[in-house]
Amino acid sequence: MRLLSVEKLEARHGQLQAVRGxxxxxxxxxxxxxxxxxxxxxxxLLRTIAGAHRIAAGRVVFKGEDISSRSPHARAALGMALVPxxxxxFARLTVEENLLLARSAGRTGAWTIDAVMEAxxxxxxxxxxxxxxxxxxxxxATAIGRALMMNPxxxxxxxxxxxxxxxIVDRLYAQLEALKSSGVAxxxxxxxxxxxxxxxSRTICMLEGAVAIEGPTAALTREEVTEAYFGxxxxxxxxxxx
Amino acid sequence: xxxxNQILQGVLLGGYYALIACGLSFMFGVMGVINLAHGSLAVLxxxxxxxxxxxxxxxxxxxxxxxxPAMALxxxxxxxxxxxxxxxxxxxxxVLATFGLSIIIDNLLFQRFGADTxxxxxYVGDLSYDSWSLTDEIAIGKLAALTMAVAIVLLxxxxxxxxxxxxxxxxxxxxxxxxxxxxxxxxxxxINAIAAAIALATVAVAGAFLGMRAxxxxxxxxxxxxxxxxxxxxxxxGSLWGTLVGGxxxxxxxxxxxLVNPQGFFxxxxxxxxxxxxARLFFGDLGQRIRTALAGGRRR
Numbered sequence: 001m002r003l004l005s006v007e008k009l010e011a012r013h014g015q016l017q018a019v020r021g022x023x024x025x026x027x028x029x030x031x032x033x034x035x036x037x038x039x040x041x042x043x044x045l046l047r048t049i050a051g052a053h054r055i056a057a058g059r060v061v062f063k064g065e066d067i068s069s070r071s072p073h074a075r076a077a078l079g080m081a082l083v084p085x086x087x088x089x090f091a092r093l094t095v096e097e098n099l100l101l102a103r104s105a106g107r108t109g110a111w112t113i114d115a116v117m118e119a120x121x122x123x124x125x126x127x128x129x130x131x132x133x134x135x136x137x138x139x140x141a142t143a144i145g146r147a148l149m150m151n152p153x154x155x156x157x158x159x160x161x162x163x164x165x166x167x168i169v170d171r172l173y174a175q176l177e178a179l180k181s182s183g184v185a186x187x188x189x190x191x192x193x194x195x196x197x198x199x200x201s202r203t204i205c206m207l208e209g210a211v212a213i214e215g216p217t218a219a220l221t222r223e224e225v226t227e228a229y230f231g232x233x234x235x236x237x238x239x240x241x242x
Numbered sequence: 243x244x245x246x247n248q249i250l251q252g253v254l255l256g257g258y259y260a261l262i263a264c265g266l267s268f269m270f271g272v273m274g275v276i277n278l279a280h281g282s283l284a285v286l287x288x289x290x291x292x293x294x295x296x297x298x299x300x301x302x303x304x305x306x307x308x309x310x311p312a313m314a315l316x317x318x319x320x321x322x323x324x325x326x327x328x329x330x331x332x333x334x335x336x337v338l339a340t341f342g343l344s345i346i347i348d349n350l351l352f353q354r355f356g357a358d359t360x361x362x363x364x365y366v367g368d369l370s371y372d373s374w375s376l377t378d379e380i381a382i383g384k385l386a387a388l389t390m391a392v393a394i395v396l397l398x399x400x401x402x403x404x405x406x407x408x409x410x411x412x413x414x415x416x417x418x419x420x421x422x423x424x425x426x427x428x429x430x431x432x433i434n435a436i437a438a439a440i441a442l443a444t445v446a447v448a449g450a451f452l453g454m455r456a457x458x459x460x461x462x463x464x465x466x467x468x469x470x471x472x473x474x475x476x477x478x479x480g481s482l483w484g485t486l487v488g489g490x491x492x493x494x495x496x497x498x499x500x501l502v503n504p505q506g507f508f509x510x511x512x513x514x515x516x517x518x519x520x521a522r523l524f525f526g527d528l529g530q531r532i533r534t535a536l537a538g539g540r541r542r
Binding site (some may be wrong): 050052071073077079082084090092093101102104105106107150 | 412415424425426
């Protein structure tokens with residue numbers, strides 16, 4: 001049984017159709033990169049899977065259960081955690097309180113406060129600091145830590161490297177690499193194609209709300225993905241047909 | 243000496259204001275809802291305690307053990323039936339909805355109990371008038387001291403609950419960002435209903451002390467709302483310890499005002515409220531924003 005399958009999913013922002021009939025599947029423990037240009041619908045797709053955005057059509061099946069009409073907190077309780085774009089920490093709560101809040105999902109497991117502090121040592125000294133006072137790297141570590149505290153089976157990561165220095169991003173990816181061995185499946189949105197393809201066993205590229213190309217990372221060349229990324233195949237095909 | 247006495251009595255009166263402002267401040271600070279039915283709900287609780295005492299001989303403190311949970315249920319229903327829907331309509335809709343609710347409560351109470359004033363004083367023995375004499379000129383009312391103690395315990399208890407428990411943290415997180423709270427596994431609807439239930443349980447306590455320290459009638463809610471509102475705003479809306487400070491500032495201002503002139507009681511209280519409000523407008527964050535906006539407008 002697949003961990004997650006998304007079937008012909010559609011989502012809108014008012015008149016704009018941000019996600020157009022996307023179907024994809026994720027196996028347990030698999031790491032999948034979701035790439036695409038700005039406005040390709042990656043964030044909306046992730047938010048729709050997590051329940052933060054309304055589904056216009058299609059369905060989301062998680063662990064064999066149709067969760068299309070479930071609320072975000074019910075999906076969290078089933079084992080799905082989103083690290084949202086822009087981190088979205090609770091600024092007036094401390095780092096520790098942000099992490100502890102994840103217990104609301106009611107899932108116990110290997111991830112505790114101590115385990116998170118172990119994985120992200122830069123948080124140790126900031127444990128009692130308000131989340132609003134953290135540096136970008138610390139904020140991102142807290143956001144990922146908060147998602148891990150839900151002991152998820154599927155981790156949805158939305159541009160975790162955004163706004164961070166290359167050094168911090170390197171460290172973050174090293175930690176994500178370590179996460180893979182724990183058996184958590186990950187669907188990561190990433191702007192940096194090279195980094196995404198290095199981390200993931202499978203790559204999905206979106207263009208204008210639909211899947212442009214998809215396959216095992218090993219079977220895809222960067223050129224193929226780049227072409228899909230910018231919609232060059234389509235442009236060439238249109239040019240030829242004229 | 244009389245001056246000192248007035249200040250002391252003012253501080254104790256502030257305890258009552260903090261008690262009545264507690265629920266209002268909590269609802270505004272945590273849920274962002276201004277509940278204009280707050281005063282009427284306190285009077286409703288006072289009437290409920292009166293009926294229990296008058297008809298069934300239940301002593302008000304014992305009655306509170308029944309009425310506080312009952313008011314918590316009212317809070318739950320209020321959130322689900324009125325606030326939750328009206329909040330979707332913007333900032334003004336809950337204000338109008340709760341204002342309407344206060345009119346309904348006031349008039350239903352009037353229809354049922356008439357215009358007679360009532361008090362819970364007769365049902366609490368000598369507590370309502372007994373006092374400890376400190377000196378020949380200064381005495382502390384037992385009820386006033388108890389009110390202050392209850393205010394401190396209630397405000398402190400809520401603060402600890404918000405800081406130390408999972409539900410308390412979920413309430414704070416939901417206040418800040420309900421969408422993200424949902425993604426972390428918080429059931430925001432349930433949390434808001436719990437917060438409303440807590441707020442109204444404190445309203446029941448406020449109603450009990452309102453009834454014990456003085457008389458009330460069906461339309462007494464509006465005055466209580468104004469005092470609660472002033473104490474909340476002076477203390478910095480939404481801050482629980484600030485609410486205690488706000489209540490004390492209001493109480494002291496009123497006591498000192500009464501020393502100057504019998505009419506001075508209300509005027510001095512309102513004056514203190516306006517001074518703090520204008521000070522905020524001119525020197526606080528809000529004033530900074532207004533000045534920036536005005537300066538920007540002039541440049542254009």
